[in-house]
Amino acid sequence: MRKLIFVLAIAGFGLSSCGGDENTVAPPPPAPPGGGPVIASIDLITDNPQIPSDGGIPAAITAFVKDADNNFVEGVDVSFAADSGGIVVTEPTTSATGTAAATLSTAGDPTNRIITVTATAGEVSQTLSVFVTGSQLTITGPDSLVQGDDATYTIVLVDGGGQGIPGVTVDVTSRDGNVLEASTLTTDATGQAQVQLTATQGGDDVITATGLDLSASRTITVSDDNFAFKSPGENAEIDLGAVQVLTVEWLKDGVPQANEVVTFSTTRGEFVGLAGPPQITTNAAGEASISVSADNAGPAIVSAVADGGPTTQLPIEFVATVPASLELQASPFTIAPGNQSTLTAIVRDPDNNRVKNARVQFSLQDVTGGTLSVGAADTDSQGRAQTFYTASDTVSGNQGVTVTA
Structure with a gap:
């Protein structure tokens, strides 16, 4: 709704009182150009002064625009800006309650920081700080x-x-x-x-x-102590179900540290033959031994911690050794003449563990003259053995090439 404001200019004139004194009435201050409301201040608030860095919760920003008498001013355009993050203006013009609104988010930036939000109406501005936290x-x-x-x-x-x-x-x-x-x-x-x-x-x-x-x-x-696994060596392969003895040695200035408690832990498998926690006391040679076994294949890190002393680690690998099934995959399954496909054989044991060090033989039936890069390969820790098929320049029929593993 447009409001028309009429300003009545009153020229100064003299008034005579009963006592004969003269008083002068000064004119009021001029109205702002265009006759619009006088904006004196902006109050800027938020419902969420701290927003999480994952961007899951935004902050609602509200600007209250007032005149010199703290009356809310309606119909004023308010602009919002932020020095980082992202801001969406939801109410750009003040309502009857003098409010304009926006929403602030992290805009995908997980950095902990302070975002400064600025609201401006006419010549008046106000700022607000919103903290991004949690990273x-x-x-x-x-x-x-x-x-x-x-x-x-x-x-x-x-x-x-x-x-x-x-x-x-x-x-x-x-x-x-x-x-x-x-x-x-x-x-x-x-x-x-x-x-x-x-x-x-x-x-x-x-x-x-x-x-x-x-x-x-x-x-x-x-x-500067010598505290290390004496056996087995790093990356030793241990068959599933087998029991492997691990020995750590502790020397200080070349002298064995006897009667010291060493605590063991492992990321895979379990220690066997123990009546209590995996804590072993060193013998006269400064050695502590413990046995480990596992029923699932994969790498493990065994740690040894001396009570009040140093720590050491040993990487080992538990491996499955009994092949029970084989799966052969081709990627891609269909290729153009002269192109290549990767053939991957995956070998598993009866418990679905992937078998390492299994020999896989590959054979090819292809009348078009395609070739395999290797005819045999050993499986890796993931039970995979690979060869590469390269097609000739001749197009085969549907399912015209057969690879067997």
């Missing part, structure tokens, strides 16, 4: 190492909803110069990145990871 960076891995040992540290980056943030560059440093296999990492689809550290400097060290304007640190202790 976290952490480091996990051993707290203590023996000089010369390797250990893997996992960096995890999650948003305010606890979901991994992929594709973020993370820088990793060692304060004391222990050797890192890489100083720059990139988080994977789960928001994780791993780095291997080789302990070369004795004493306490601080491993620091930085990324997405976040920082995480982990203090580790590098001992």
Whole structure:
């Protein structure tokens, strides 16, 4: 509704009172150009001063436009702006209650930060701060190492909803110069990145990871003790169902550390022959032994932690050895003349574990003259053996090429 405001200009004139004194009436201040309302202030509020970095919850922004007497002003256009994130104006013109509105979101940016929102009406502006919070960076891995040992540290980056943030560059440093296999990492689809550290400097060290304007640190202790697995060797293959003895040795300045408690843990399988927790006391030679077995195939990390002392790890692999079934896949299934297809044989045992080191023979029936890259291959840790079929320049009939494994 348009309002017409009539301004009556009154020229000054003299009035005579009974006492004969003269008074002068001053004219009122001029109206604003165009006769519109005078905007004196904007109050800017939000229902959510802290929004999660996953973008799941936005912030509603409301601007109250008032005149000099704090009357709400209707019909005023209000513009909204934000220095990051994204803003959607839902009510651009003030209502009878003097309000205009917008919605603020993170716009897919999970960085913890402060977003400044600005509302402007005429020549008057007001700002509001909204905090984006919840993204976290952490480091996990051993707290203590023996000089010369390797250990893997996992960096995890999650948003305010606890979901991994992929594709973020993370820088990793060692304060004391222990050797890192890489100083720059990139988080994977789960928001994780791993780095291997080789302990070369004795004493306490601080491993620091930085990324997405976040920082995480982990203090580790590098001992000059000789605390390591004596047997088996790294990446030893252990048949499913077999019992493997693992032995760790602890020497300090060349002297065996006897009667010390060592606690073991494993990421796969279980320790056998124990009456209680996996804790073994070192013998006179400074050695502690424990037996491990598994009924499912795959890699494992066995850790040994000395009570109040160093830590060491041993990578091993439990492998299935009894082939029971074979599946052959082709990718792609149909190819043009002269092109190539990958043939993958997957071997499993009776319990559906994938079998490693199984020999797979490939044979080809093809009158068009196509070829296989290899006629036999051994399965890997995933039970896979591969060969590559290359088609000739001749077109075959439907299902005219047969590969058998």
